[in-house]
Amino acid sequence: MSARFPKAATPLGPRARIAVVVAAVLLLAGGSVGYVMHAEQRTKGRQTEADASFTLGGPALYFRDTAGGRVAHQPLTGARTGGTRTRGGPACDRFYASDDGALCLRARPGVLPKTYAIVLDGRLREKRRITVPGVPTRARVSDSGRMLSWTVFATGDSYATTSFSTRTAILDLRTGYLIKSMENIQLTIDGARYHAPDVNYWGVTFARDDNRFYATVSTKGRTYLVEGNMRDWTAKALRQNVECPSLSPDNTRLAFKKKVSDDAAAPWRLYVLDLRTMRETPLAEKHSVDDQAAWLDDGTLAYALPATDGPGSDIWTVPADGTGTPRVAVRGGSSPVAVAG
Numbered sequence: 001m002s003a004r005f006p007k008a009a010t011p012l013g014p015r016a017r018i019a020v021v022v023a024a025v026l027l028l029a030g031g032s033v034g035y036v037m038h039a040e041q042r043t044k045g046r047q048t049e050a051d052a053s054f055t056l057g058g059p060a061l062y063f064r065d066t067a068g069g070r071v072a073h074q075p076l077t078g079a080r081t082g083g084t085r086t087r088g089g090p091a092c093d094r095f096y097a098s099d100d101g102a103l104c105l106r107a108r109p110g111v112l113p114k115t116y117a118i119v120l121d122g123r124l125r126e127k128r129r130i131t132v133p134g135v136p137t138r139a140r141v142s143d144s145g146r147m148l149s150w151t152v153f154a155t156g157d158s159y160a161t162t163s164f165s166t167r168t169a170i171l172d173l174r175t176g177y178l179i180k181s182m183e184n185i186q187l188t189i190d191g192a193r194y195h196a197p198d199v200n201y202w203g204v205t206f207a208r209d210d211n212r213f214y215a216t217v218s219t220k221g222r223t224y225l226v227e228g229n230m231r232d233w234t235a236k237a238l239r240q241n242v243e244c245p246s247l248s249p250d251n252t253r254l255a256f257k258k259k260v261s262d263d264a265a266a267p268w269r270l271y272v273l274d275l276r277t278m279r280e281t282p283l284a285e286k287h288s289v290d291d292q293a294a295w296l297d298d299g300t301l302a303y304a305l306p307a308t309d310g311p312g313s314d315i316w317t318v319p320a321d322g323t324g325t326p327r328v329a330v331r332g333g334s335s336p337v338a339v340a341g
Helices: 014-044
Strands: 060-065 071-077 094-097 101-108 114-121 126-133 135-141 147-155 165-172 186-189 200-206 212-219 222-229 234-240 243-247 253-259 268-274 280-282 294-297 300-306 313-319 327-330 333-339
Touching: 060 094, 060 327, 071 333, 094 333, 101 135, 101 147, 114 147, 114 165, 126 147, 126 165, 135 200, 147 200, 165 200, 212 234, 212 243, 222 253, 243 294, 268 300, 294 333, 300 333, 313 333, 327 333
Parallel strands: 094 135, 186 234, 200 243
Antiparallel strands: 060 071, 060 333, 094 101, 101 114, 114 126, 135 147, 147 165, 200 212, 212 222, 222 234, 243 253, 253 268, 268 280, 294 300, 300 313, 313 327
16 A cells, blocks of 8 residues: 655745735734733732832831832841831832832833833832833932932843843932933043943942932943033043942942952952042952942941842841951842931
């Protein structure tokens, strides 16, 4: 018995091929729309705003609680945290605050990643919402609450790789003026004006005068600490290999992460830079810290590290002078900030 083979398919004509392509596009589009609608329904199905009783007040350590992704707080006494965790804050992927207001970055679900930059008052009620393309990664508020800054990944999702691009914005709440991207700032490196298509900024931290600020700029495979001036809209590079600076409450030192290894799993170590002497001090935390550390007071820093017993992260603290021992302050938390109240 001879084997039987299926008949060869009849080639599709031009009109039939077009019809198949159109059907495939419609099917993919329908699937994408369905995914977006499903993701948005999931977001709408859970509470994202703060409970009426949850406000800014202290002294307390505020942070993003891994369980549910909403902001929580617990008592803060000097350099030590403890006591009962109070939940009920807004849903945020990144969070930072002053005594009178806060900034909440919330990832918006969808095929193309976007972020809501949500400005909150002292009762953590929404005052303004700005939608920006990208994935949320850094948030900062000046001590006065006037100046806000946020960074999103426009492409990529890790500072440990070279295939990322960031977009950093600054918002002045007093004037309402929004700088959507820092990339147009007049930058000086080694005493000369600098221009390059690969310039990226991230990790802004503000001084008490709401005019001076520090940030990281990267270009040509190098990172620099820059000091910026809001009035002149200028920035000058101070030194290399400084990322995610955080200015101390007394405005004399910067905490930052420094690249100490080419190992993508552990590239950074936490340091403190004295702005008067430009002397660097490595801190007692020897794990790689991929965070913009927060000062709890003039002697203590808080930061997030990956949790050792599951997904998410824990908040640790360490003395800012290079002494002492790191310790866990919050299990299941990130985005720490001290609020004096």
